[in-house]
Amino acid sequence: MNRFWSVLFLLVPVLGIASVLMAMYGVAPLESAWLPKSLSQAGDTIDQLFNGIHLLAAFILAGTVFTIGWALWRFSDRGNSDAKALYITHNTKLEITWTVIPALILVFLAFFQMKSWAENKMNRPTVTVDGVSSFKPPMVMVKAKRFGWEFYYAGDDGIVETEDDIFVENLLVLPAGEEIVLQMESRDVIHSFYVPELRLKQDIVPGMTQFVWFNAREEKEIEIMCTELCGWGHYMMKADLNFVSRAEFDAWIADQKSAYSPEFKKAAEPTASLRTTNVLPSAELLGAAQTAVGIEN
Amino acid sequence: MAEASVENSIAPDRKGNAVSRFVWTYVFATDHKVIGLQFLFSSLIWFFVGGFLALAVRWQLAWPWSDMPIFGHMLFAESGGQMSPGFYNMLFTMHATIMIFFVIIPILAGAFGNYLIPLMVGAEDMAFPRLNMLSYWFMWPAFACIILSFFMPEYGASAGWTSYPPLSVFQGDAQSLWLLAMVFVGISSMMGSINYLTTIIQMRAPGMTMFRMPMTVWGMFITAIMQAFALPVLTAALLMQLSDRLLMTGFFLPENIAVNNGVATSGGGQVLLWQHLFWFYSHPAVYIMILPAMGMVSDIISCFSRKPLFGYRPMVYSITAIAGLGFIVWGHHMFISGMNHTLAMSFMVSTMLIALPSGIKVFNWIGTLWGGKLQLTTPMLFCVGFVSMFVIGGLSGIVMSAPPVDIVIHDTYYIVAHLHYVLFASSVLGVLGAIYFWFPKMFGRMMNERLGKIHFFLTFIFLNGTFFPMHFLSRMPRRVADPYIYEGLKDLLPLNQFMTICAIGMGLTQLIFVANFFGSMFFGAKAGRNPWNANTLEWTTASPPPHGNFDVQPIVRRGPYEYSHPDTECDFFPQTKTS
Structure with a gap:
């Protein structure tokens, strides 16, 4: 029964990532889901960000939820009923690692998208007439x-x-x-x-x-x-x-x-009239x- | 409920006939445990009301303008049972309002906060028992307002739970009742949070230092601080909108908008001011709705892994960081609201930063599971479900924190998917896990494990079937009664029908929980003091605990997570046990 539950949790990243990839690359039955074809250059840039961040998210989802499912498979108490759980309270190196690496990824993401935002919302087009x-x-x-x-x-x-x-x-x-x-x-x-x-x-x-x-x-x-x-x-x-x-x-x-x-x-x-609703x-x-x-x- | 605890909880001069005894024990109760149960029962009742509203929303999206089952012919006899577009707006408005303000916040802070804080810190009751009673009783005017609003001409408020003016200012009278109800809920939460803060700071048992408190108490503590700081802003905003509606002021009304066959007489206000004030509360509220659940999940996972919580201090610091950052990210709800576009950049950075402490929590939960001796009981399954679903909700949060991407997915079903993964698939799974875990303490009997596991399995399958496909509807706007009016959305109908069928399945699954809850209350196996072999203080007293909680003053000798300690024979080491 414990194996049953670990398989259930392992299904989450498998199905989740499969469906994200199907939607991203237009595979049936999700070929028409997600976004319609972009009509503009600015839209293409947003699509690249959209797909890129989703791929990154899918990668992290795979890593974390697969580890959860694997931990359930490996450590649920069947078979090792005499053994005690490990007594580990913390690990500072691990904590620093899993703080710094995501931080670097997020800083990169933050700077990477600023240009697209500026093009879409801040840099209003200009015209030059007589040098002005x-x-x-x-x-x-x-x-x-x-x-x-x-x-x-x-x-x-x-x-x-x-x-x-x-x-x-x-x-x-x-x-x-x-x-x-x-x-x-x-x-x-x-x-x-x-x-x-x-x-x-x-x-x-x-x-x-x-x-x-x-x-x-x-x-x-x-x-x-x-x-x-x-x-x-x-x-x-x-x-x-x-x-x-x-x-x-x-x-x-x-x-x-x-x-x-x-x-x-x-x-x-x-x-x-705003109050006339019919x-x-x-x-x-x-x-x-x-x-x-x-x-x- | 055990008779002994009832007898104990009555002051001697109030021993009268059965009716007055019942009233003084269960209605005007000052015992934190009874108040906690009052919050629990009223929230669970509202949970089903809110669920019904959600199913009606799903019905309309799957079979638009068809006869609504059961209620359709009662409400819309003249149209043959087909709902009106205004009624649809009411449905999603009231679904969100009820689920957020009457279910998740009161069940986390009100029910579990009240029940667990004094027990877990070793206090005999809350610091202010009468204020505590008042905080529950302030929920009832709110309930009355909302129930009354269902009988108004529009069947209730219909400007969305965010109530953006000017629309909300020009809605019918149900909107005024909605605003009043929110004011009452705010007052109730405020009284609760003052009580929690005082109790946690002042009434901890000897030896219970701050860093020996269970994560549940930390979650409640930080949540109470957030509520105390954020609620005054919401209350002020609610009263301002009420005054715009009733006293013809113009806090949120600009000049020259067409109102009531003419131009608005008042004016000079700022429409975006409401959004800033509202989200200054409502973004912290998102964390108010999950931090207590995170705390409870940490305790439950540690207990059923038979292993210390991995990185207790980083867990405490990350909760604190989430709360602190939670106050400076509200603008990410407003990226395309017309707010200065430069501001979006700073809100984007603070929003992305919040992913760090959230990630730290997930990694530490996995670290707790790793190398443990896992017992996959029902509460444990719900909590592992919480963690894996929170990963999905957190990751879609990173996607939408990028402002260029948010241009596309703002106000679409992608957002609906995200918020349900955080609020339903995380918070509600955590709450259900907590109910299965602390039910033996509350009622002295165990819940049925087999039914619990079936409940978990079906809920888990159906919630993913309902909410995961919403990620793929990132071109379908939310709050639209009939999306198929757009040519470009017509092909989404089959997917919507699939989600509705899953939602109905999820609704029916909860009946198993109801049966299990009430059946176990009367027929469950007797629990004893410590059925899960857990370490924290509440398990050292009787189930249910008597008035005053502890037979002897607990002396705390160690932290709450000393499971499988190498120096002990058994795999748990209660906080009070002498070594």
């Missing part, structure tokens, strides 16, 4: 609200939050292969902007302005998820994100401009906006 370097202006202003996404594209002036912004709801179309900056604000509660394929997530906090940037290398249709609980309709707060070629993007923007008028924008101003504000508002500009569904 400044932050790259955002292409789209994202306004998160219960329970939908508003996107305001910079109009001809190239600046968001001006009169000529182009408004689109729950659909973000962007050119692939270009560095894009988004500015994000919330109209009501905290939301979070999550695109798994871009390895991109940022909370959008009311009263604060956030910037995110990315460069998608392929044309692809993916989704934006809200990952911060924002109320009863949190689960349906999604938007489509389409990466298209530059030419398609220009044509699409031109289409939006022609459909665009000041009345549309006015009707889209939010008046949603109506989806975005659908209601979109209907009002469509009526205002005379669009039939």
